Amino acid sequence: MVIGPETWRSWLPLLAGAGLMAAAPFVLSDFKVILLSEVVIFALFAVSYNLLLGYCGLVSFGHAALFGLGGYTLALLLAKTGAPFLAALVAAPVLGAAAALVMGFLALRLAQIYFALFTLAVGQIAWSVANKWVSFTNGDDSLAVAATSIPDPISSPGSVSLYFFIVAIVAAALLVLYLVVNSAFGYTLQAIRENPTRAEFVGVPVRHYRLLAFVISGFFAGLAGGLFAVHNHFVHPEMLFWLLGAQVLLMSLLGGVHLFWGPALGAGLVVYLRDSVQGVFPELTEKHLGQILTLEGLTLGAAALVVAIFFPLGVGGMLQRAARLATMRLGSRGNAPSEGQASGSPVLHGPVAAEEPRDRS
Amino acid sequence: MDPAGETILKTEGLKKHFGGVRAVDGVDFSLREGEIGSIIGPNGAGKTSFFNLLTGHVPPDSGTVFFKGEPITRLSPHQICKRGIGRSFQRINIFSSLTVFANVQVAVLSQQGKSLNLFSPARNLVRRETLQILESVGLNELAGHTAASLSHGDQKRVELAIALANNPDLLLLDEPTAGMSPQETASSIDLIERVTRERGLTLLFTEHDMDMVFSISQTVTVMHQGRIIASGTPQGVRGNENVQRVYLGETV
């Protein structure tokens, strides 16, 4: 049974991408490789977040807390208990999943905006703890991940081995997520998103399924956090702050929430946008305003506005549409309406805002 | 038509008040297996509320609902669905962004207990059963179309298909021909009657449109302000004075 895109033509971008990723560390500078690693990690974070956002139609503002928790789990285990590296790396997603279970269990009782605000509150509680429990977490001074606690080939930042390590793990994680999203469970989640009342009355226990999605999402967010800790060699309370979660939401929407790979694209766009803006504006602002400003907020904000108003399908959605138009014009018959979801990308049209979960009295 | 069997659905003293409104005010109802029953009444009579009580979408204030002899009163909708009740809703309630095929497929997956399958690709799962259902309601041509793009009448057929996908013993249809043209109504009635007969279902529907009521319904129950005011054969009900008074001005 073919699990990927249907036609061989659709495999091309995937293979091309893989090829580029493999060649990258030998072609790009060290700094760019580090940046690319960051993109890859955030791609995982964003795609796992999209399991809730695009596939379930749930907006969580506390997801950064799961990411940060994963990172802190790894850092704390390595720093305070001298645990073996692999154990710490496994613990990160496990704790992410556990925290997601608790957060989701409570949050899913609430409807719409209250769900979002609750996740915000819980996320901020977690951030406060990380920030203020200085004796345990070092608080604002950040907690270092010693290079000695990481096995040799991947212990130096910017090394090719570290890059491939991260890429390999993220690729495996994304494959698992892809399978989940295309499974019966994934289809059922989408049905829940479309119409929870109806889903309830085809025999689907809606709240339980949403909780499972939450836990899976938390698992991979925690993994991303752990990888981030390894990548950066430190963790900081900002990893749990709601703004980071908002940025991941931004990445997902920019890239396109109705596509599996949309958020990954969004992650790449945001990270690279931020990086290129670093170089462009400081000179200009220094000349005209007398101070050095990166203006990344302005750029990112403008991108957000443009996408919100003009490109609700996100950049990924636009690309997909363009590709379809191109293949149709080239005379090929395009995809005959397939029975089942559209080719490769199960999420069809823009996700509808989450409807309230059934109130069980 | 086959002679009706044992009681499949029964309610005793079912009550639901919303604030000051007595939506369902002490309803004793029963339906036998294999029967085709209908509930009629003016708007606000309590028909949809009654259905909501049956399917667990709304908990009753008092009273009991029995299905196949077992009480199902406080079960959640998804549990009730699993016991063998299928339902369509008054306003179209389908999975709009998904394809017609997927709409039914999700229901079949749930029916077969396969929804929790996390890793096997679902695209071609339960294909045969799904196509079978689509064929029985005449939607196989439209299988790949997005549900939202369909006409109103076709969307109602999707709704019916979803209800059938759960292999129900009892089918509850809430105003199945609402908003349809006379031709659509006629073909809808044919379809529903055929499907019911082929699968040996028990059918209970609510309606405004009397055509459907008089062409296929064996028993008619009339509700008014949350209560049953008459019940019996279509002809018997038509001749009932109370009913005529309630429907003053409407052709019964």
Added chain:
Amino acid sequence: MLLSVSSFTSCLSDPGCVVFQLLGGLSMAMVLFLIASGLSLIFGVLGIVNFAHGSMYMMGAFTAYWLVSRFADTPGHFWIALALAPLIVALIGGAVEVVLLRRIYRRPHFHQFLLTFGLILIIADVMRMSFGGEFKSISRPDLLSGSVSVMGRPFPEYNIFLIVVALAVALGMWLLLQRTGLGRTIRAAASDREMTSALGVNVPLLFTIVFALGAGLGGLAGALDAGRGVAISPTMDVQIILLAFIVVVVGGLGSFGGSLLGALIIAEVTTFGVLLVPQFALAFVFVIMAVALLLRPWGLLGKPLEE
């Protein structure tokens, strides 16, 4: 130490301390009330959660700072700044509504979030561009620079002024909502949006007015707070929006009275909470928010969402 029980109880046993803390909390409450009422108003009528509301507050503070600096030589410059800053923010809010917000009302909620989040980012950077990243502050006007003795402790005159102004605005808003045609329209729109357009109300104009009004309230809060001498920085928006959310959750999204009640509760809890749990005071408030959502999400005076 996590709990400072001793300092907490010692303050509670001293009536002077209690009154002093209450008054201090009251000043904070008034600022929170102004912001929250703007947020609630916008949500109640437009149905949008304005995440950029903290930015309105921040713009109010920066605008006040700018006006004070610019008109430093004019007598009464502080009062001019205090009067003009909210108006300017209201105008900006109205412009934002007309140019940007209007296009996305019918979209799913995350597009609205994306838009307001984009605004947050842009406004913060514009402030940074115009005023730089360091903290700024205004000094209090000479008239109000002194303090009043409250049960033996000095309480700033400015804070009293702030409380009075905020209460006056609250009264004014109440009168507006209850006694004027505009107010009636606003209340009608808040309870049933679709009906209002059926009644022939110019809904787009109403929305613009309401958004501008809400923004103005946020700007006023910022200007008042700036006058108090708080540090004005491009990160003010993020800090205040969270508190604003907590207030509306506790008080009730969409309820004017709820904003007042919620602000009072949160401000006093924070003020006394800082005594009890100095390190985790902020976390404590989030715990309140989480618990409030679980128990009664529509707040003390709000209405449950329609099913």
